[in-house]
Amino acid sequence: MNDAAPTLSKVDLLNLTRSELEAFVVEDLRQPRFRTDQLWHWLWHRGVRDFAAMTNLSKDLKARLAERAVIDVPGVDVARTSRDGTIKLLLRLADGERIETVLIPMGAHYTQCLSTQVGCAMACSFCSTGELGFTRNMSMGEILGQVLVGREHLAKAGLPTVRNLVFMGMGEPLMNLSELLRSLETLGSSEGLSFASRRSTVSSVGIPAALKILGDSGLAVPAISLHAPTQELREQLMPKAARVPLSELLDALDRYPLKSRERVTYEYIMLGGVNDSLVHAKQLVKLLGQRRCKVNLIGYNPPPPETGPAPYRAPEPADVLAFEEYLRSKRITTFIRRSMGQDIAAACGQLKLLAGPELGPAEERMEESMEGPEKGALGVA
Numbered sequence: 001m002n003d004a005a006p007t008l009s010k011v012d013l014l015n016l017t018r019s020e021l022e023a024f025v026v027e028d029l030r031q032p033r034f035r036t037d038q039l040w041h042w043l044w045h046r047g048v049r050d051f052a053a054m055t056n057l058s059k060d061l062k063a064r065l066a067e068r069a070v071i072d073v074p075g076v077d078v079a080r081t082s083r084d085g086t087i088k089l090l091l092r093l094a095d096g097e098r099i100e101t102v103l104i105p106m107g108a109h110y111t112q113c114l115s116t117q118v119g120c121a122m123a124c125s126f127c128s129t130g131e132l133g134f135t136r137n138m139s140m141g142e143i144l145g146q147v148l149v150g151r152e153h154l155a156k157a158g159l160p161t162v163r164n165l166v167f168m169g170m171g172e173p174l175m176n177l178s179e180l181l182r183s184l185e186t187l188g189s190s191e192g193l194s195f196a197s198r199r200s201t202v203s204s205v206g207i208p209a210a211l212k213i214l215g216d217s218g219l220a221v222p223a224i225s226l227h228a229p230t231q232e233l234r235e236q237l238m239p240k241a242a243r244v245p246l247s248e249l250l251d252a253l254d255r256y257p258l259k260s261r262e263r264v265t266y267e268y269i270m271l272g273g274v275n276d277s278l279v280h281a282k283q284l285v286k287l288l289g290q291r292r293c294k295v296n297l298i299g300y301n302p303p304p305p306e307t308g309p310a311p312y313r314a315p316e317p318a319d320v321l322a323f324e325e326y327l328r329s330k331r332i333t334t335f336i337r338r339s340m341g342q343d344i345a346a347a348c349g350q351l352k353l354l355a356g357p358e359l360g361p362a363e364e365r366m367e368e369s370m371e372g373p374e375k376g377a378l379g380v381a
């Protein structure tokens with residue numbers, strides 16, 4: 001008979017919401033509640049990964065945390081910087097799975113593109129991530145760990161910090177709804193990462209039931225991956241997403257609760273000779289003309305040639321401009337979104353876990369995960 005006590009698995013503190021962390025501190029560690037605030041500040045505001053560096057915690061609490069908990073921040077396998085300043089990080093999760101996150105320079109700050117799944121199940125015909133298939137959902141700690149790593153990387157390089165977040169990386173966020181909502185709730189903590197809801201955008205192909213829950217939460221504004229002005233064309237380009245009829249999707253978005261200055265964003269990837277003509281522009285006006293929205297036009301970004309032939313071609317610049325001009329003439333707010341990071345396969349639709357020789361001379365390999373800062377290394381006070 002084995003009388004040995006069972007080994008307790010360690011708790012990843014980054015995967016606990018504020019209320020869950022309080023329960024762990026008070027009920028499991030038998031510590032006063034104020035220790036939760038201190039610990040939360042070290043984890044999310046300071047980005048510290050070593051309990052020993054948490055100077056205002058008691059010696060006993062540090063010892064108990066080391067025994068019972070871990071801080072699992074993704075490791076950086078590869079960091080690449082584009083000619084335009086975009087940074088792509090290939091991250092390694094605790095179980096060895098890998099994902100990508102992208103840091104996009106926007107003047108005096110960066111926007112970070114976050115992944116929510118390892119791979120993607122949607123298999124959109126123009127997206128490299130869809131070719132990977134779906135492996136698993138990411139946890140809140142893994143999703144927000146990207147922000148910690150991104151801020152640390154920028155701080156070490158002496159660059160401005162992350163100000164806006166777009167859940168637009170690998171995966172379909174609304175198919176990982178529970179962890180997405182936990183992440184959005186944690187982002188808003190004033191003693192943590194402190195991102196206002198208006199600075200977080202959730203990009204989705206559109207899942208009506210999940211959009212209802214996201215809207216009721218008030219935690220983020222949606223950006224819908226539309227990419228076609230008709231149901232028939234959407235079925236060709238996005239067969240899985242198009243299982244939800246456009247009429248049903250648009251009805252759900254018409255009901256989405258928006259604040260006074262908010263609008264639903266519709267993302268429209270322009271594929272040369274496929275969906276970029278004035279005929280398509282007129283169809284899009286018919287679809288969206290009376291709706292409270294804005295349209296982002298995005299030129300198709302072919303995958304690196306080393307990975308095989310591209311299924312589509314980029315649109316002609318003149319066609320993009322004509323498309324934009326027509327939408328604007330019909331009073332639809334329209335922007336042409338500049339593709340950033342194309343030379344390092346970091347642009348929209350290009351994320352594909354490239355880590356081998358195909359990266360070329362611009363790559364910077366990280367054999368070990370970056371060491372954590374003690375104070376202030378995340379670019380926050």
